[in-house]
Amino acid sequence: MHHFAVPPRTRAQCIVLPATPFPLLLGGREVAGRADTAEVRLLVAHAGMVEEMLPDLSPAGVKAARDTLVELAAAVTHQGFDDVNTHLASALARAAKNLAEQRLADAELSPAMLARELNVSVRTLQRAFAAGGESMTAYIRERRLESARQALSASRLSVSEIAAHWQFADGSHFSRAFKQRYGLTPTEYARHNA
Template sequence: MSSRPRFLGPSDQVGTFTAETDSTGTGRGTWESFIDTWNDRMGDLYPLPEFSASTVDGFQGKVRSVTLRDTAVNELWGSSPVSTQSVWTHEHDHIRLYVGLRGAMTLRDPHDQGGDAYVSAGTYFMHHVVTENHFHTTPEIGNRIFMFPGDALRSLVAGKPRAGRATSPAAQILMAHTSMVQRTVSDLSPVAAHASRNALLELAKGLVLDHFDDHEPTFTPALAQAAKDLADARLTDAGLSPAAIAAHLHVSVRTLQRAFTSLDESFSAYIRRRRLEEAAAALTAPGSRLTVSEAAARWHFTDSSHFIRAFKKHYQATPAQFARRPT
């Protein structure tokens, strides 16, 4: 089992802390130490419910919290169910957004829902939390849980919880920005942390409104990252192009190109590089029988000669020479 949760960052509630069981452990110590750290750091803003004994004693997985002052993102990956035992009766005033990544979570009768809310992989649910509700998850669970101050989103969500697909353009931009925050939070300056927090809030508003301001410079890195994520999932797709990704994200090609102007390469160059990298990995995989012409076709180069020239320019070796290199 891992040691106590690690906290990185200054004392103004910007940073991250995690808890993770090892391959042989389950986790009273892991779970309780994470909850203790949460209560020390964020408990006054966002009190947690009491969790069931089976959750505490049998927890297997990882929890990671990223905090940006009055905003938090908790990411849970577990191979054991998580459920509440009791909930507090005092009033809350914050917005909670659940995004399903694996398995499912059931929220029992949120006060503004009129019945249970069910968050499965690829869906989201956002509501105004006034009183805490019970919840339980499937044994295999992956979830991002965002906590926002009530003032920021109450007018959009209070009395009208929102649910939808996490594949919508606004959701993908929000998730891309969140991933960047998770990667960089320990290195953020106070100004950058404040900007990241504000971008999270504005993108959450965009999720509710199904629209975000694609001319807002704050969102440019998130737009570029969302485009990269989509491209990475479609590298063998013949229809992959800047125009296709722009249409998927509901922005113009020009807006998408503008998002890459501050980076080292254009979006078209990014697609080409990633295709070459995937081709190189496949050609050198143990036992690979992939031919150069097959690789060119799979990653949609015009022909073998075109593929070989692009490959040699990138790797300073032909595909055949590269495949013969010692590993």
């Protein structure tokens, strides 16, 4: 049994890994990490992906997922990781997406901010997204457009208020991007979905 304490009104998440792959790395000790460190964010993002995809993974996929999990656990123990390692690309992209989702309405949200929060270079984060066939900037824009589309259906805010909330430069920029993505202007969309 393992015991630990957390301050009141905080949350703890325990990830228990088998000791077999880690004897030299851990030396029989328990390792704890703050949830807001880049290494723990990556470990949690990867563990979530593995949990979702495990039933569909081939034996080679299970081995790759395990190897990446071991690398990420090692990064937590060393409080840092080799951000050039390509095995971490999908976990890094997932962690960046999770972080972006939490901050979509934040004016500071950018590839540079995500890279800084995850303790990697912007180029490393760009490579992680590129490995999945997308770009960070396009991902952020797409998620903001989708959130704005949902807001048009669910709120009484004006188009310019929604554009400002989701960090579009102005109403006309938002309208052009929205029409290109959804085939209607925001006003037309709101009217059709009122």
